[in-house]
Amino acid sequence: MAGKTREIRGRIKAVSNIKRITRTMQMIATARFQASQRRATATQPYTRKIAELVGELAKAAAADPNANLSHPLLRKPDPKVGKELLLVLTSNRGLCGGYNGNVLRTATQYLNATKESGQQVDLEVVGRKGTSYFKFNKIPVTKVHNQFGDSAKFEDVQELVESYMADFTAGKYDKVSVIFMAFESMSRQTPQVLQLLPLKDPTEGVEGEVSKAQVDYEYSPEPEQLLAELLPVTVKTQLFQSFNESEVSEQIARMVAMKAATDNANQMSKDLTRVYNRARQSAITTELTEVISGAMALG
Amino acid sequence: MATSFQCTLVTPERQLVDQQIKYASVPAWDGLLGVEPQRAPLMIKLGAGALRLDDESGQSQTYFVSGGFAQMKDNKLSLVADAALPADQIDKAAAQAELNAALEENAVGEEAIALKKSKVEAARAKLHIAG
Numbered sequence: 001m002a003g004k005t006r007e008i009r010g011r012i013k014a015v016s017n018i019k020r021i022t023r024t025m026q027m028i029a030t031a032r033f034q035a036s037q038r039r040a041t042a043t044q045p046y047t048r049k050i051a052e053l054v055g056e057l058a059k060a061a062a063a064d065p066n067a068n069l070s071h072p073l074l075r076k077p078d079p080k081v082g083k084e085l086l087l088v089l090t091s092n093r094g095l096c097g098g099y100n101g102n103v104l105r106t107a108t109q110y111l112n113a114t115k116e117s118g119q120q121v122d123l124e125v126v127g128r129k130g131t132s133y134f135k136f137n138k139i140p141v142t143k144v145h146n147q148f149g150d151s152a153k154f155e156d157v158q159e160l161v162e163s164y165m166a167d168f169t170a171g172k173y174d175k176v177s178v179i180f181m182a183f184e185s186m187s188r189q190t191p192q193v194l195q196l197l198p199l200k201d202p203t204e205g206v207e208g209e210v211s212k213a214q215v216d217y218e219y220s221p222e223p224e225q226l227l228a229e230l231l232p233v234t235v236k237t238q239l240f241q242s243f244n245e246s247e248v249s250e251q252i253a254r255m256v257a258m259k260a261a262t263d264n265a266n267q268m269s270k271d272l273t274r275v276y277n278r279a280r281q282s283a284i285t286t287e288l289t290e291v292i293s294g295a296m297a298l299g
Numbered sequence: 300m301a302t303s304f305q306c307t308l309v310t311p312e313r314q315l316v317d318q319q320i321k322y323a324s325v326p327a328w329d330g331l332l333g334v335e336p337q338r339a340p341l342m343i344k345l346g347a348g349a350l351r352l353d354d355e356s357g358q359s360q361t362y363f364v365s366g367g368f369a370q371m372k373d374n375k376l377s378l379v380a381d382a383a384l385p386a387d388q389i390d391k392a393a394a395q396a397e398l399n400a401a402l403e404e405n406a407v408g409e410e411a412i413a414l415k416k417s418k419v420e421a422a423r424a425k426l427h428i429a430g
Contacts, residue, residue, distance in 0.1 A: 039312075042312060042313040042314065043311055043312060043313075045307070045309045045314045046309045046310060046311050046312075046314075046379060049307075049309060049370075049377055049379045050379060053342070053368055053370060053379065056342070056370075057342070154310075154311040154312055215340045215372055216339075216340060217340045217341060217342045217372075218339055218340065218341045218342070218343075219342050219343070220327065220328070220329065220341075220342075220343045220344065221328070221344060223342075225344075226342060226343075226344060226368070229344055229368075230368065233381075236311070237311065240311060
């Protein structure tokens with residue numbers, strides 16, 4: 001009997017040690033989440049302003065019948081080269097619940113669907129978890145990006161986008177997309193496929209609004225040229241935003257996973273303590289019975 | 300008649316300025332441009348250079364900005380820069396090193412030459428601001 005209680009005591013100790021670890025990880029994830037959330041909100045004014053400028057310029061360009069909008073980043077590939085590029089953003093570390101699993105499942109579905117439609121896909125991966133997943137499943141990866149670390153810098157993202165834009169304008173790819181965990185709210189993050197290139201035509205859908213009173217801007221250089229300069233910037237901000245959002249989502253996922261683990265450990269140590277007490281009690285009862293029956297046999 | 304206007308300066312990584320100012324000297328792509336309150340709407344491309352903002356108390360702040368766009372609308376000036384740095388945070392030695400590196404670059408082809416030129420200009424402007 002003593003053997004059983006000792007075993008249970010060992011388990012209780014193990015569970016409380018694990019609990020200590022998961023609770024610490026939860027607190028670290030919370031701190032990281034706040035930091036990455038701050039970073040993500042810091043980029044919002046820029047993203048908003050760029051979007052606003054593109055909108056204004058697109059309106060101006062749509063209102064001007066002579067304007068010729070044919071930027072290489074807007075070009076729908078014709079003829080198709082039958083190849084596209086997919087960038088998957090995953091995390092470097094595990095223990096973050098379904099975060100990587102969800103992104104990778106979406107990526108695999110997308111890959112299969114695209115391959116079925118006869119398109120070739122060049123796969124690029126950010127993060128160690130994604131890399132090992134594709135290696136395990138024997139899916140060829142064209143390129144692995146390790147330069148980003150835990151928080152992506154704008155310059156690094158910019159470099160990446162520039163190489164994509166160069167490849168796209170050179171006609172190497174029909175399409176460039178990115179899969180990442182989009183942050184919708186604290187309690188909701190969903191994997192999202194975002195098409196980076198070709199860009200959606202900014203003048204689409206503004207026709208109806210053109211009649212609205214327009215601000216008569218003084219432009220320098222011409223609006224079309226300004227728009228052409230702005231379009232690459234939008235691609236960069238889009239990808240940068242994706243990086244930021246996936247970072248925030250990762251920390252949330254880890255926070256939630258570690259919270260659940262800590263709660264579980266709590267419940268488990270409670271259950272184990274109960275089992276332990278019962279075992280101890282029954283051991284005492286058995287011993288007592290033995291002593292009493294021994295005494296009675298002698299008497 | 301307003302004697303001041305709102306000015307914001309944002310970069311991809313953060314927002315540096317959001318305050319009322321009296322005058323702004325903006326480095327446009329084709330030269331410096333002064334902006335006073337109630338200026339007509341404007342949309343321009345920025346170059347690399349010194350951005351000076353004079354606030355209502357007469358104090359002025361200088362920033363190094365490179366690339367991006369500026370928009371004036373409804374008495375609000377929005378500067379969307381690729382990169383921006385307050386003047387007192389410029390590392391002179393690093394700027395000098397940047398300039399040297401840019402000058403030594405062997406640029407071939409029209410695009411590379413333009414890139415080199417813009418890099419040299421940005422580094423020179425940075426050095427100039429740092430004094």
